[in-house]
Amino acid sequence: MLNITINGRPAEAQPGETILEALNRASVKVPTLCHVEGLAPTGACRLCMVELEANHQLVPACSYPVAEGMAVGTRTPDVLEARRTILELLLSNHPDDCLYCLRNGNCDLQRLAKEHGIDQRLYRGKQTKIPLDMSGPALVRDPEKCILCGRCVRVCEEIQTVSAIDFVGRGCNAYIGTAFGRGLNVSSCIHCGQCVRVCPTGALVERNQVREVLRALADPNLFCVVQHAPAVSVTLAEEFGIQPGSDIDGRMVAALRSVGFKRVFDTSFTADLTIMEEGSELVHRVKTGGVLPMMTSCSPGWIKFVEQFYPEMIPNLSTCKSPQQMMGALIKSFVAEREGVEPRRIFSVSIMPCTAKKFEAGRAEMRQDHVPDVDIVLTTRELGALLRLCGVDLNAFEPEETDTPFGERSTAGKLFGATGGVMEAAIRSAHFLLTGRNLADLKIEPLRGLDGCKELTANIDGLEVKAAVVSGLGNARKLLDEVRAGTKQLHFIEVMTCPGGCINGGGQPLSTTTDAVKARMKRLYEIDGEETLRLSHENPWVTRLYAEFLGEPLGHKSHELLHTHYHQRDVVL
Amino acid sequence: MSNAVETVLARHPGAKRDKLIPILQEVQTAEGYLSEASIVRIGKHLNLPASKIYGVATFYNQFRFQPKGRFHIMICRGTACHVKGSARVLDTLTRMLKVAPGQTTREGLFSLEVVACMGACALSPALAINDEFFPKVSPTKIAKLLDKCRQQDAESAAVAVANA
CATH class of the missing domain: 3.30.70.20 (Alpha-Beta Plaits)
Structure with missing residues (x-):
């Protein structure tokens, strides 16, 4: 432990850490523009300049190491003057619009x-x-x-x-x-x-698409429906200044209805459906000697990553569409039929924590008869903007339920929002598919938390299933290289593009911090702990959908609507 | 992929990223410029993304990304030439040729390059066309120079047709 002085007050610092880290611990703020938590400092913006009292030198706090007895000033006249000048220079070529x-x-x-x-x-x-x-x-x-x-x-x-x-x-x-x-x-x-x-x-x-949605909502010829991803209900609140980790699922559903959506569906339902399809696919691959390890296909950034960087591993990707696209396909087939509306007249919006979902919805594979399954994808941020624009006060609503036919979700589907969630849901259901019994303890601790790489060997009645969970594509790349080199034997890999999964997605509120991501994750786990329907295969609406429409997992109808294939992509690498 | 690039890469087996600049220089010497295909190929060899190589190559003035024109114009922007008005000469050239430094006119006749000093300060402002020096150039002289190049090109084309 080192003793330092910050603005004349004694403080403690760890050997080897930077001044910025010591300042943060002491709750003394200095502005930064180039610093990224968890990455090595570059000292590019110079905004975090502090003054060393020993020699009145200005040094960047983000990259300057602390030393015993160091005295720093963060608000001396020289520091404030330097910061101001740096900002003025940064603004000197700014468009000011x-x-x-x-x-x-x-x-x-x-x-x-x-x-x-x-x-x-x-x-x-x-x-x-x-x-x-x-x-x-x-x-x-x-x-x-x-x-x-x-x-x-x-x-x-x-x-x-x-x-x-x-x-x-x-x-x-x-x-x-x-x-x-x-x-x-x-x-x-x-x-x-x-x-x-x-x-x-x-x-x-x-790409902001709020206005396109508003135009559709105002069009009397369109039947507007909306789906919302598992990770949105635990983050949307932050767009309205409510503290991170608050779940406003019911109120969000009510708000979406109030701005004119005729049906509101929860993508967590098709997450349950994904588990049924993907779980069956995994069991099928293991039993018939198919391509292993199987890799999840929920995260569209990851799909594009494989298509361009690891095209030879495309057969490892699950053929299941992502929950968004499954819901999209069902809305324009099953719901269209049920509601008696032509698929072309349905305007299908999805609210996602993700910008890559906009890309996914536009993929050529994701349409039937030239009608896209999902018309517009809005991020959590854009939904916040849409609701503010419409003058919606979230506090004014009583929580409402989502619409049938996809009325209910299991908490396993909700867990998709965090890294490890897909795997946890899949293991719960795979256990049942293979043994006919449910796991005694549904909480699978090794798969939880914000670690970028997690591994688990599950023993299901003597059958060893080796699973790995990674988030952040740097971690995925490392794992794929090990799999390709044959140094890692696995059955099933869950990959989320964003570190931590969808709760830290590229479409989430800009105020996101690591603490906020932890709070969102905790909330998802609490939801899983509080509710009773915790297994995808026990979701009664999933069972009904198979009985009334789809037939069986991996059946003909499922293949047509819920599965797809990916191809090598030619881009500048 | 062109043989020239493969020949260069064959000289650097198992090279790492620290060999990037020598490789870029050798490829440019062999091909006259760095094509997109060459950059992607070098990236495969060094395990570097194309964006990174493009970033490094655009940092340096010496690399060009379009083939040289039949008349390669190098204009000096060294201190002495600057004092004698080379900025106006460069401005005239870019306006007349409708290309920026580092670019080549669409018909492939002229390419423009800015150099720091050609050691011809006594002749300032100086420029060189295909290694031939032209002293004390001015905006008015530029038009004549370019016309002379065009005429020369037309004549050599006529000769080529006659021979064929």
Whole structure:
């Protein structure tokens, strides 16, 4: 333990940590723009400058190590002056179109400029003239608003190991771009949106589709239905300033009805259905000597990752569509039939914690007779914007139930929102499929928590099932390389593109912190602990759907509606 | 993939990322520029994403991403040439040719490159076309120079047709 002084007060620090870490522990805030929790510091933005009292030197807190007896000042006149100048220089080539920016009111640069009382433009720099890239299905890049902090580049490279974007050019001509300046749509971008989550300005945003949904809601010829993903109900509250980890499922359903959706479905129901199909597929593969290990296919960023980086492992992917696309296909077939509405007249919206779902909904495989199964995907953030726009007060609603025919979900389906959830749900049901009995203890502890890599060997009546759960594609890449090299023998792998799973998805509120992700995860586990229907195969509505419409898992109808195939993708790698 | 790139890569078996810049230089020497296909191929060899290589290559002025034109114009932007007005010369060139430094005109006739100093300060502002030096250039001289190049190109084309 080291003794240091922060602004004249004694504090403690660990050997080897940075000044910033010590400041955070002491709850002394300094602004940062390039720092990303968990990644090595780069010291690019210089905003976290603090003064060493020994020699009045200014050093970046994010990358300067603490030392015994060190005295730092975080609000000395020199520090405040330096910070102000740095901000003024960052703003010198900013387009200043805050009023017309998606991040207006929710922008780190704007907030810091306000906090530091910047009320005029002191320096006028050369404007960056790089065109807007709106070629992608999910993300929009505007290099003119970029401050070159490099967070997006590092998240893309170090966490996701995709490296779709990097610094291009040098000095004042540098910008963030793709290889050869191509659009995101033909790049190796997997549309996960983690870059949007870390971007401090409006340089990276989701493709906003709120207005398209509003137009559809106002169209009397359309029958608007909506589905919402398991991870949305535990995060939407944060968009309205309610503390992380609050579940507002029922009130969200009521709010969605109030803005004009005729039917509201819970994607967790098709998560249960995924378990039935995927579980049966796994059992089938194990019994018939099919391709193993089988890999989950719920996360569309991960699917694109396999298609472009590991095409030879496409046969390992489960053929099951993701829960969103299963629901989409059922809405435009089963629900259409039941409601007596032509599939073309159904406008199917889904609320997802994910930007890659926008890409998934647009895939050629995900349509029947040229009608897309899901018309528009909104992220949690966009739903927040839609509800605010419609003047909806979430507190004014009494919780409501989702609609039949997919009326009820099990908590196993709800667990899909967190890393390890799919595996936990699958093991519960696989145990039943193989033995006819349920597990004595449904809680599978080794699969829980925010660890990027988890493994479990389940012994189901003598049959050993080796399972692995990874989140964050860097972790997935490591595991795939081991599987390919033959050093790891596994049966079943769950992969979530975003670290921690959908609760930390690219479409979640921008205020997301590690603590918030933990709170969301805890809430999902609480829901699983509190409710009684905890098994996908015991969901009575799933049973009814098979009896009345689908037939049996892996049956003809299931294959037609709930399964698909993937192909190698030719992109610039 | 072109043989030139394969030949370069064969000289660097088992190379790691620290060999990126030498490889880029050798490929550019062999092919005259770095094509998209070459960059992707180098990426496969070094296990580096294309975006990263593109980022590194665009950092340096020496790399170009379009083939050189039949007339490769190098304009000096060194200190002496700057004092003598090379900025206006460059501005005239980019306007007349409708290309930025590092680019090639669409018909493949001219390519433009900015260099820091050619050691010809006494001739400033200086430029070189296919290694031939032109001293004390000015915006008015540029038009004549370009016309001369076009004429020369047309003549050699006529000769080629006659020979065929």
